[in-house]
Amino acid sequence: MKEELVIQLMDTHAGGDVSRIVTGGIDPLPGATVREQMHYLRDDADGLRKLLLDEPYGIPEMSVDLLVPPSHPEAAVGYIIMEVMGYPIYSGSNTICTATAVLELGLVPKQEGRQRFVLESPAGLVHIEALVENGVVEAITCKGLPSYIDTYRASIHVPTIGEVTYSVAYSGGFYALVDAAELGFHLTRDEERDLAACAYKIVEAIQAERGFSHYTLGDVGPLPFLHFMGPVEQVADGFYRSRSTTYVHPGVICRSTTGTGTSARLALMHHEGTITSGDRLETVSLRETGFIGEMTGTRREGRHRVVENNITGKSHVLARSEIVVNCEDPLVECAGLHHILTSGHASQG
Incomplete structure (x- = not known):
C-alpha cells in the first residue's frame, strides 16, 4: 500500500x-x-x-x-x-x-x-x-511595511474606459490608487464583478506603459494591485473612515480591504496633507468588514517621504x-x- x-x-x-x-x-x-x-x-x-x-x-x-x-x-x-x-x-x-x-x-x-x-x-x-x-x-x-507614494495623479488612456487618473503607492507591493466615484462606482457588493473587470483593464494598461522600482528592493515585478478609494469621512478627531476595495488578480477582488491596501491609502492621505502622525483610517470593504490603519511616523528615504504605520484587524x-x-x-x-x-x-x- x-x-x-x-x-x-x-x-x-x-x-x-x-x-x-x-x-x-x-x-x-x-x-x-x-x-x-x-x-x-x-x-x-x-x-x-x-x-x-x-x-x-x-x-x-x-x-x-x-x-x-x-x-x-x-x-x-x-x-x-x-x-x-x-x-x-x-x-x-x-x-x-x-x-x-x-x-x-x-x-x-x-x-x-x-x-x-x-x-x-x-x-x-x-x-x-x-x-x-x-x-x-x-x-x-x-506593523505595516514602510509605505510611500511613487507617482501622484498620473493619467492614462484605458481602452473602453477612457482617461483614468491614478496614483501609485508601495506598501509591500505596488498599488494603483483610483477614485471609485470618478469611475462610476459606489463600492457596493453588487459591483464586485464590474470592479474586477475595470481594475483588470487599468492594471493591464499601466503595466504596458511603465514599470516601477523600489528605492532599495529595485525591480519587484510589474504593478499587480489596484485599490478603489471611496470618499473619506471624519468620524472623530484624528479618525477617518472610507469605503475601499482591492483588486489582486484577474477576476479576484479581495473580501477585505487588505492591510497593504490600507497602508497605501495612509501614504496617499499623508502625501495630500490630510493626516498626520497618530491619525487613524478605517477602511470598509464591500462586505462591511474593516481594518484600521494608524500612521505612526515618517522618514525621508532619498526623494521619498516614507510613512510608518500599523494595521489592526481580527481573524476568525x-x-x-x-x-x-x-x-x-x-x-x-x-x-x-x-x-x-x-x-x-x-x-x-
Whole structure:
C-alpha cells in the first residue's frame, strides 16, 4: 500500500479573506532565512501554492501561509505567504491570520490582555500586539511595511474606459490608487464583478506603459494591485473612515480591504496633507468588514517621504483539518510538490 500524503491546515479569515495556514506535512526547506526559503518555494516547489489554491482543494480568492522555522532569534515563528499572483513579501491580512493561528496553536502561549511577540516574514521581522479577552484573540495589530507614494495623479488612456487618473503607492507591493466615484462606482457588493473587470483593464494598461522600482528592493515585478478609494469621512478627531476595495488578480477582488491596501491609502492621505502622525483610517470593504490603519511616523528615504504605520484587524478560525494529497486523482497536480511533502520520496511510486 502507498503511504498516505497529508497536509495539516488551519483555515482562518480576516475581513473575509481566507488564509489557509499550513501547520504540518511539509519538509524543512533549504534557506538560511525566511526570504531564502520563500525563494526556494517559488523557484523549485511552486506545486504547494498551486495545490492549495486550485481545485479541488482551494480557490484563487484564498491565500496560503506556510509556517517555517524563523532565522532571527527574536522571532517566534516564520511564515511564507502564497497567493494566486505569486509570493508577496508581506501582507496585512495574512499576517493577522498567521499571528492568530500561532496563538491558537500554542506556538506562542496566549496571555490575557495585550501581549507582544515577533514573527519573521519574507520582508523581515514583524512586531505583533495581540489583544486576548477571555481566551479569545479579539484583535491583532501588526506593523505595516514602510509605505510611500511613487507617482501622484498620473493619467492614462484605458481602452473602453477612457482617461483614468491614478496614483501609485508601495506598501509591500505596488498599488494603483483610483477614485471609485470618478469611475462610476459606489463600492457596493453588487459591483464586485464590474470592479474586477475595470481594475483588470487599468492594471493591464499601466503595466504596458511603465514599470516601477523600489528605492532599495529595485525591480519587484510589474504593478499587480489596484485599490478603489471611496470618499473619506471624519468620524472623530484624528479618525477617518472610507469605503475601499482591492483588486489582486484577474477576476479576484479581495473580501477585505487588505492591510497593504490600507497602508497605501495612509501614504496617499499623508502625501495630500490630510493626516498626520497618530491619525487613524478605517477602511470598509464591500462586505462591511474593516481594518484600521494608524500612521505612526515618517522618514525621508532619498526623494521619498516614507510613512510608518500599523494595521489592526481580527481573524476568525474556520477549520482545523488534514487534507489527503492523492496524486492519482486526475484533478490533482503533484508536479513540483513531491520533494517537499513529508515522506514524499517514499510515496511517489
